[in-house]
Structure formats: C-alpha cells, structure tokens
Amino acid sequence: MSGLERDPKGRKEDNGVGSAIDFVLSNAKLVLGVGGAAMLGIATLAVKRMYDRAVSAPASPAKMGQSGKRSWEEPSWLGSSPRLLNSDMKTNLSRSLQTLPTGNSASGVCSVGAGPLSLGAGSRQRASLGEKLRCFYETRVRIPSEEQSGARRAVLQICSQLLSSLRDRLPDAPLRDPYPSGSLYDDLQVVTADHAQLMVPLVLEKNLWSPVPGEETIMNVPGFWLIRRENQEYYPRGTSYWDRCVVGGYLSPKSVLESFERVVRDSINWPAVGAALDCRVRPVVPSETIALEVQYETDRRLFLEFLPLVVFEDRVLIAKPHRLAEFTNVWRQSFREAHTSRLQRADRGDGGCRCLCLKLLKGVCKVNPALGKLDSGQLTAAVLAVSTRKRDWSPDDLAERFLLLIRELVGWLEEGCLPCPLDPKVNLFSELTPQEIDELGYTLYCALSEPESLLRT
Numbered sequence: 001m002s003g004l005e006r007d008p009k010g011r012k013e014d015n016g017v018g019s020a021i022d023f024v025l026s027n028a029k030l031v032l033g034v035g036g037a038a039m040l041g042i043a044t045l046a047v048k049r050m051y052d053r054a055v056s057a058p059a060s061p062a063k064m065g066q067s068g069k070r071s072w073e074e075p076s077w078l079g080s081s082p083r084l085l086n087s088d089m090k091t092n093l094s095r096s097l098q099t100l101p102t103g104n105s106a107s108g109v110c111s112v113g114a115g116p117l118s119l120g121a122g123s124r125q126r127a128s129l130g131e132k133l134r135c136f137y138e139t140r141v142r143i144p145s146e147e148q149s150g151a152r153r154a155v156l157q158i159c160s161q162l163l164s165s166l167r168d169r170l171p172d173a174p175l176r177d178p179y180p181s182g183s184l185y186d187d188l189q190v191v192t193a194d195h196a197q198l199m200v201p202l203v204l205e206k207n208l209w210s211p212v213p214g215e216e217t218i219m220n221v222p223g224f225w226l227i228r229r230e231n232q233e234y235y236p237r238g239t240s241y242w243d244r245c246v247v248g249g250y251l252s253p254k255s256v257l258e259s260f261e262r263v264v265r266d267s268i269n270w271p272a273v274g275a276a277l278d279c280r281v282r283p284v285v286p287s288e289t290i291a292l293e294v295q296y297e298t299d300r301r302l303f304l305e306f307l308p309l310v311v312f313e314d315r316v317l318i319a320k321p322h323r324l325a326e327f328t329n330v331w332r333q334s335f336r337e338a339h340t341s342r343l344q345r346a347d348r349g350d351g352g353c354r355c356l357c358l359k360l361l362k363g364v365c366k367v368n369p370a371l372g373k374l375d376s377g378q379l380t381a382a383v384l385a386v387s388t389r390k391r392d393w394s395p396d397d398l399a400e401r402f403l404l405l406i407r408e409l410v411g412w413l414e415e416g417c418l419p420c421p422l423d424p425k426v427n428l429f430s431e432l433t434p435q436e437i438d439e440l441g442y443t444l445y446c447a448l449s450e451p452e453s454l455l456r457t
C-alpha cells in the first residue's frame with residue numbers, strides 16, 4: 001500500500017491509511033455498485049485490521065487521545081474475516097488507495113442538519129452524536145400518539161369484522177380469541193403507524209399433536225418446528241378439526257393459512273365492509289401470509305397481517321413461512337414477546353435507553369434501503385445481547401450504546417451468526433443470503449466511521 005510505504009516510520013496519523021480505507025469503503029459503492037462494494041467492504045476489513053493494529057501499537061494511544069479519533073472504532077472488535085481479497089479486488093483496492101486525497105478524509109467531517117463541523121474530542125463527538133440521534137428520533141422515528149391511536153382504532157374495527165366473519169364461516173374451528181399484536185401495541189413501532197398483526201391461536205388437542213424441534217429433523221433448522229400428528233391408530237384422521245391441514249403426518253402452516261385465506265380473501269365483501277366503516281380495505285395479493293391493506297384516512301394506510309399460531313407450553317409457534325422455499329411446513333418460533341418484555345422490564349428497572357436505542361436502530365433500518373433486511377427480531381436480540389453484558393444504559397450514554405450496537409452488529413454479520421439470546425443454537429441471520437450479509441456488514445462498517453450518515457435521509 002503506497003500510503004504505508006511512503007511513511008518512513010511505517011505508521012501514519014489517523015488521517016492516513018485508516019481514513020483512506022474508510023474513504024474507499026464509503027465511495028466504493030459509487031464505483032463498483034452495491035454488490036461489488038459489499039464484497040470489497042468486507043474483504044477490506046482484513047486490510048483495515050492490519051492497519052488498526054499498526055496504529056494501536058504502543059506509541060499511538062497518546063496520539064489517539066490527542067486527536068480524539070478512533071475512540072469509537074477500536075480494532076479489537078474486528079474478528080478475523082474468513083473472506084479473502086481476490087486478485088481483482090486487491091488491484092481495485094490498491095488503485096483506489098493510490099488515487100486518494102491525502103488530507104482529511106470524509107470521516108473527519110460530519111454534517112447533519114447545520115453545515116459541516118470539525119470533530120473535536122471523543123466525548124464532544126459522542127455528545128453531538130447523542131443530540132443528532134435525539135433529533136432524528138423526534139423528527140423521523142417517533143410516531144405521534146394521535147397517529148398511533150388512529151391506527152389502533154382502524155385495526156380494532158377491521159378485527160371485529162374479521163372475527164364475526166370467521167365465526168360465521170368456520171363455526172367448528174377450535175380457536176381461542178384472536179388478538180391484535182405487534183410493535184404498534186408495545187410502543188415500539190417507528191416512522192409511521194402502518195402495520196399490525198392479528199394473532200389467531202389454534203386449539204390443538206394435547207394427546208394428538210407434539211412439537212418436533214427443527215434441529216432434530218432432516219432439515220436441521222433450529223428456531224423452527226414441525227407439529228407431528230400423534231396416536232393415529234387410536235384417534236384416526238378426522239378426529240381433530242385440524243386434521244384437514246395435515247400434510248405427510250405433520251400440521252402444515254401453509255395449509256392452515258390457506259384455509260383461513262379462503263375466508264379472509266374470498267368470502268368477505270371488503271368493499272362493502274370498507275364503505276360501512278368509512279375506509280377502504282383490500283386483501284394484499286400476492287402475499288406469503290394473509291394481509292389486508294386498510295386505508296383509513298386519505299393519507300394513512302396500514303397493513304394487517306393475519307397470523308395463526310399454536311402454543312406448546314410457553315412456546316409460541318407462528319405460521320410465518322421460512323424465507324427459503326425448501327423449508328415448507330415448518331412453524332416459526334416467535335421470540336418477540338419474550339425478548340420485548342425483557343427489554344422493557346430492564347428499562348423500567350433502571351430508567352435505561354434500551355428501547356430508545358432499539359427504536360433508533362429500527363428507524364435507521366427503515367429509512368436506509370441498504371439496511372432494510374435487518375428486521376426488528378434481529379435488532380431486539382442485538383440490544384438484548386448487549387444489555388446482558390453492559391449494565392449501564394443511562395440516557396446520557398445513548399450515543400455510546402448506539403455505536404456499540406452497530407459495532408456488535410458488524411461483528412455478528414462478519415461471523416454470519418447472531419445467536420438468539422433465549423436459545424443460542426438459533427441463528428437469527430440464518431435466513432439472510434451471504435450477499436445480503438455482506439451488504440449489511442459493509443453498510444454498517446462504513447457507518448462506524450461516520451454514524452451520522454445513517455441519519456441523513
């Protein structure tokens with residue numbers, strides 16, 4: 001690398017190669033396109049780590065202290081990347097490094113809202129990031145309470161309509177009372193109040209059904225379950241109402257969804273219902289699950305997802321398909337309620353900012369298309385995992401915790417594995433493709449040197 005070779009001490013100030021690499025990472029997208037840039041980004045982590053080790057050699061901490069830089073970019077968090085630079089990438093990278101400007105890199109300047117400003121000491125950086133995060137929260141993430149209550153009202157109206165239709169059309173179906181659920185009801189929805197779930201619990205006879213963990217099946221999918229029909233010799237097919245949804249000896253979530261779909265999509269006159277409720281309702285087609293789009297004000301609409309579920313002991317299994325088509329007929333274990341209530345309890349205990357951090361991350365992922373593949377289940381698990389290690393979540397530490405979370409997420413993405421806090425054998429990244437993981441890792445890695453970039457939308 002030319003920057004390193006030119007330096008007689010073999011080491012440069014932080015505005016040298018480290019920033020140069022940040023600069024390459026930030027600009028690679030323009031040159032290589034998203035896919036190429038993601039590959040380059042992750043591959044470059046190895047180079048970056050070598051450089052980080054060089055600058056954090058004994059002489060450097062003092063320099064770092066003076067300049068205030070790198071305080072939120074310690075090298076130790078970077079694990080060893082299994083991905084290697086191929087020769088094309090090496091050429092691209094070294095060419096890019098040779099043509100870099102030598103002064104301050106893009107990472108030395110931040111400019112959200114009021115024009116660019118030079119970064120000072122680490123604490124000042126964090127203080128100003130804290131302010132920007134709060135401003136982003138107020139202006140983009142937080143949903144006004146009247147918008148939330150309007151959406152909840154619309155959900156309730158549609159739900160009560162849906163319930164009476166279900167009772168009419170499927171009078172024998174053993175169901176518990178359906179209930180609305182989701183972030184709209186936990187004050188964890190962000191940006192717009194635009195979706196909710198209607199949970200529909202099936203009642204299964206205890207001696208006729210048993211859950212089989214996904215890792216004990218040929219599919220080997222921890223976090224997913226099969227529901228096996230038992231005792232057919234004593235209780236032949238047809239004994240249970242849900243036998244009609246059995247495929248190959250197992251209760252099929254797909255078949256359960258299809259039987260509700262016929263009611264929800266085909267036998268309810270939604271235009272008439274909409275007219276009576278002064279809104280517009282239409283089933284969403286095509287859709288993997290059953291969903292209704294409800295326009296309840298001229299400029300407000302929401303999606304209502306119809307989600308059958310089964311409870312075994314305290315385990316909730318939902319009929320939300322695995323992303324990979326080959327895993328049909330598996331029920332997804334829902335960690336949502338358990339994870340969410342843990343976070344909320346921890347915040348109530350110490351007045352912490354865990355849920356605020358979660359909402360900020362959710363907001364950032366919702367407004368940045370490159371991060372759209374990170375869902376709230378993964379983000380909630382991330383906050384929970386960090387929360388069990390870090391005790392102090394005082395609101396004054398918001399920026400520090402937010403950065404730590406991004407750093408940890410980069411680490412998990414680099415490993416391709418985010419263990420579920422309640423069941424570590426479940427990898428919450430298992431449904432992402434390697435390319436999606438690379439792109440997410442790349443985007444968050446770039447954000448480490450310029451976190452404000454995530455808030456510029």
Ligand SMILES: Nc1ncnc2c1ncn2[C@@H]1O[C@H](COP(=O)(O)OP(=O)(O)O)[C@@H](O)[C@H]1O
Pocket residue numbers: 181182183184188189190195196197199305307318320334335336337362375376377
């Ligand atoms: N118990 C549950 N209640 C509601 N949604 C659940 C539940 N378990 C899993 N989900 C799924 O979690 C997804 C995320 O929903 P939600 O918590 O509302 O977060 P977000 O605001 O990010 O959408 C939903 O699409 C839903 O399918």
